[in-house]
Amino acid sequence: MVSGMRPTGRLHLGHYHGAIRNWLELQHQHECFFFIADWHALTTHYEETEGLSEHVFDMMVDWLACGLSPGASVLFIQSRVPEHAELYLLLSMVTPLSWLERIPSYKETLEQSDRDLATYGFLGYPLLQAADILIYRGRGVPVGEDQRAHVEFTREVARRFNYLYGRESDFVERAERILDRLGRNEARLYRQWRRDFQEQGNLESLGAARELLRGLQSVPMGDLELLDGYLEGECRMILPEPQEYLTKASKITGLDGRKMSKSYQNAIELREEPESVKKKLMGMMTDPARKRRTDPGDPEECPVWDLHQVYSDEDTKAWVQDGCRSAGIGCIDCKNRVLDPMIEELRPIRENAQEYLADRAGVLALIHEGCETARDVARDTLEEVSAAMGLSDE
Ligand code: SF4
Incomplete structure (x- = not known):
């Protein structure tokens, strides 16, 4: 799993319920790479770099305070792994310009933004995202519905790369020879699932075959890539195609009813003190008809009802529905029911953050380790990509 977050500084409840809670689960189920996407911040905010490195640090502190663990996932900073940029450059050689121009969010943001985004960097940012995923051979990308197009684009780039550089004249013969060396049962299942996928487009069979390959630990990596590519066609899968992993994100509305965002100044931060949380919540917008x-x-x-969806049990929700519609409860009563669980949720995060802030050197060491681990994996991919493109001596 690969996912990144732009460095906006301290995290708020929107980040926590929109992404971090999912990441906390994923880190115990998959091999995860989570990165702070500081280069992506530059694609739109290139004029406002003051404070960027502190935003990165603050974000990492909040990740750790929430429970993302360097022991369970690789936590790192994008710009500290320059292999992302190298793969981005190499992929840019084979990516048609029209693919980038037709990404739905591109024209929309270009026209609506009050920033000057007519830059090469902004046009190319989906390709940088593709490189972020492909450099770790990411199989899954936790995304919301609105980012599906970017993962689809990443698949297209990987497919084109594999088609250009993964074709070999004796591909089929080599794949069949590797299959002959597998156990009889594994080879039979592989062939059956491959046929199901190729003849009927059965994606479950494709998934089952990939799962089978993942379990073949004694087979060399290069042979597995070849078998992976053979499942779908006749070229080696140097860069596997990722799938979107649609996450269930809870909607946290900001204090003014818009999406919670630091730039709208409508957010409750994860490190916020209880008194401040209370003050903000009590001032939160309610149904405008209830004057x-x-x-x-x-x-x-x-x-406020959106917050009840996150924090309240069914009895409380029924109490809100009845009480609000009949004017039997006041908005202060209603908000108080959200306040306690919210403060309880934030308490350990705030305390953990204080501990990490008191140990800056320790956090910097964790960041360094995460970046080095990420680089080891990224270098392997890059070596293979370079060799496939004819850029190495091997
Ligand atoms: S009672 Fe609750 S749900 Fe109804 S308007 Fe007030 S804060 Fe909103």
Whole structure:
């Protein structure tokens, strides 16, 4: 699994419920690479780099405080692994310009943003994202619905690369020879699943065959790549095609009813003190139709209701629905029911963050280790990519 986050400084509840909680689960289920995407920040905010390195540090402190563990996942900073940039450059040689121009978010952001984004870096950022994933041969990318197009684009780039550089004249013969060396049962299953996929497009069979390959630990990596490519066609899978891993993210609305975002100044930060959380929550927007305590309201029109979806049990939610619609409860009562669980959720994160902040050298050492681990993996991929493109002596 590979995923990144732009460095916006201290994290808020939107980050926590939108991504981090999923990452906390994933880190115990998969091999995970999580990175702070500081180069991506430059694709749009190249004029505002003041404080960038501190934002990166703050984000890492909050990741650690939330429970992302360097023992369970690789936590690192994108710009400290220059192999991302090298792969980005190599992939740029084979990526048609039209593929980048037709990415749905490109034209939209270009037209709507008040920044000057008519830059090469902004046009190319989906390719940098592709390199971020492919450099770790990421199989899964935890994304929300709105980012599916980027993962699809990454697949297209990988497919084109493999087609250009993974074809070999004796490919089929070599694949069949490797299959002959496998156990009889494994070879039979592989052939059956390959046929199911190629003749009927059965994706479950493709997944089962890939799972089988992952379990063949005594087979050399190069042979596994070849068999992986043979499942779908007749070229070696140098850069595997990733799949989107759709995550269930809870929507956390900001204090003003818009998406929670630091730039809207409507966020509750993870390190926020209880008094400040209370003050912000009590000032949070409610159903605009409920001007007086005696006016009935509609939770569907109220951003506080979104918070109840995250923090409240079914009884409390029923209490809100009845009480709001009948004006039986006031908005302060309603917000108080969210306040306690929110403060309880934030308490350990805030305490952990204080400990990490008191040990800056320790955090920097963890960052260094994570970057080195990421680089080891990235170098392996890059060596193979370079060799396939004719750039190495081997
Ligand atoms: S009672 Fe609760 S749900 Fe209804 S408007 Fe007030 S804060 Fe919103």
